Amino acid sequence: MAEENTSGWNKLKNWFKAEEEPGRDLVIKNCYFKSQAEVAGETLVLNGAGLRSIEGEEIYSVGLYLPTKTTRADTAKALLGARRVTLYILKADFIPSLRNGIQMNTNETSQEFIKEEQAQIEELMERIGSFAAGDKVDIDWLPRKGTSVKVNGKVVKDRIRGKAIYDAIMFIWLGNHALEASLKDSLLHV
Numbered sequence: 001m002a003e004e005n006t007s008g009w010n011k012l013k014n015w016f017k018a019e020e021e022p023g024r025d026l027v028i029k030n031c032y033f034k035s036q037a038e039v040a041g042e043t044l045v046l047n048g049a050g051l052r053s054i055e056g057e058e059i060y061s062v063g064l065y066l067p068t069k070t071t072r073a074d075t076a077k078a079l080l081g082a083r084r085v086t087l088y089i090l091k092a093d094f095i096p097s098l099r100n101g102i103q104m105n106t107n108e109t110s111q112e113f114i115k116e117e118q119a120q121i122e123e124l125m126e127r128i129g130s131f132a133a134g135d136k137v138d139i140d141w142l143p144r145k146g147t148s149v150k151v152n153g154k155v156v157k158d159r160i161r162g163k164a165i166y167d168a169i170m171f172i173w174l175g176n177h178a179l180e181a182s183l184k185d186s187l188l189h190v
Helices: 008-016 073-078 094-105 108-128 163-174 181-187
Strands: 026-028 031-033 036-039 042-054 057-066 083-089 136-142 146-151 154-160
Touching: 026 042, 031 057, 036 057, 036 083, 042 181, 057 163, 057 181, 073 163, 083 163, 094 108, 094 163, 108 146, 108 154, 108 163, 136 163, 146 163, 163 181
Parallel strands: none
Antiparallel strands: 026 031, 036 042, 042 057, 057 083, 083 136, 136 146, 146 154
């Protein structure tokens, strides 16, 4: 019997039991990612979504919304307009992942440049406290305004200035040293 020739995305899709069709929502571990999101008056498209796990423990599902679909991390960073990263918490403490991901994917000069903004985001996450399973966190980039963070639809921090911090957060999952290669592929729909 010939082995089925399946792309990496199809293997991931089957493994996560994700259902996807163009223009349709994506479901991963009972977390629903709509095919489009409205951010700052712009309609963004779901570029991809996946599941973050550590040593077999499912931590969160994450979706990436961009102005247009891309399979390239550098293009995702360079696109003009709003962006959104949506996390559905399954079980997690987000701060160590955030800090570790930024350190692994941002050079020292950039880390120094964004340290105030990173401290604001870390302080915000500490203030929010522990996330409960099912909590939804939206991290939005709003052109000319900055980064905005919502938890369960409520704005908890608005206007963290500077696109560099948003790019650093996005590259936790898309960078050369992304937290999980298969998750990077899922977000970039490779």
